[in-house]
Amino acid sequence: MKNWTVISKPIKEQARGLANYLNYLINTEHKNHKNKTKIIPVFGVADKLYQRIIYSVAERDLERSKKRKGGRAISSYAQSYVFTLPENLPKHPSYSDWKNISVELLKTIQAFTGVSPDELKKNIFINIHDQKNPHLNIVVSKIMDKSVKTELQKKSIVTALKKTFNFAVMQTIKLSPENYKPLKKRSKRYDEYQYQQKKLTDSCDDFLLKKLASPLTKNNIQQNVKGEI
Template identity: 40%
Template sequence: MDLENSQKKGGRPVQSYAQSFVFSLPPSVVKPTPGEWKSITSDILKELAKKLDIDINDFKGRVFANVHDQDNPHLNLVVSRVVQGKTLKALDQKGTIGVAKKAFNAASLARCGLDVSAYEPLQTNVGPHLAKWQLQQKDSEKALKEIGLKSKAFDNDIAKTKEYGRLSAMLNNQIVKWIFSIGSGDIGNENRQKNRIEKTTEELSKLNISKEQAELLDSMFEMAETKTGKTLENRVRWKI
């Protein structure tokens, strides 16, 4: 590239030294041959040269073209922004891009009989102005969202199970201490454990535990009440 000459002429420095164009064909068309792709590329460059007011030969050594022969074949065309020491400021302007697109469509029709404008998509319910990569991105985002929601629900279930295990073990320990405090006549500790049981039961009620889990916890209360002859007013089954 003529970077040195372009900088000597003064003015604002070139921000990007090349402009990339992508020209795609529909996936259902017959793919052009290598020779046809070469002719299509040549036609595009001729029209670009006219638009940019330069000689077609000025592009020599300053253009890179690469064909991706995939399901939807496309041509990548990279053009230097600096030619013969001149910065092609109009290279990325809307008018120039429009000329390149028209040249591609015309060349596809003339060189290999492909009328891109007459193409009817195989999927007609995808919404307006959505390219294939945009559709794929939307599908990916939808799938990731679904996976994320399922993963979040799974994580919540795990967290809930862990919390239930922690609180039920704590409740069991508090009930045992409550029983011992009654047996030893320690009224202060009896009331203290009773208050702790109250708080733990409140926490358990926030987990929306199942009926079976509530009955299991209730059995601890029944055992304690039978053993001590006293009643714990705050029973788990009353909380759900």
């Protein structure tokens, strides 16, 4: 195994999709989390990020209108990254370890987007889902410095984030993906770890496809406890 798993996905359905996904990340009662996942805040508040992104989208649309620029509105307001470790490791990252891993990952995101550290901090949300296969969630606004950061969903940034994740895990808990042995081999090219990651991805996809029955308001987002990096 060359890399730990990194899943990168655009959060679709504009404001509604963003609200759904942020709520999913902090919802301890969701069927994917209840009685099996401890949700730990690392940085940012979901509701505040939601409000900021919606404002940034409106601000960008107004500026484009003033300049008489047409074109389609962006369908995805933010990018989701999920950094996952398998369940049968001798050691899982502590809260402090995950914070240090986050710092390294943010350095890579900053390098690709070209924004300042302060601008990036205003436009992210990070938390930990501590479970059998623990993972770190990072949500990044696609609009920073009044421009759409298309770099966030390119293959090159995912490749760089995989290398960064490998390095950060090795640096913090001294574990390398090369030393990982699957719990159970399902086939020559499809092990139990990959199977679990597919389940994780599919469950997120299913959730994002659901629409809220009630009108979208800031109350659709549950507030999280603000952390610091």
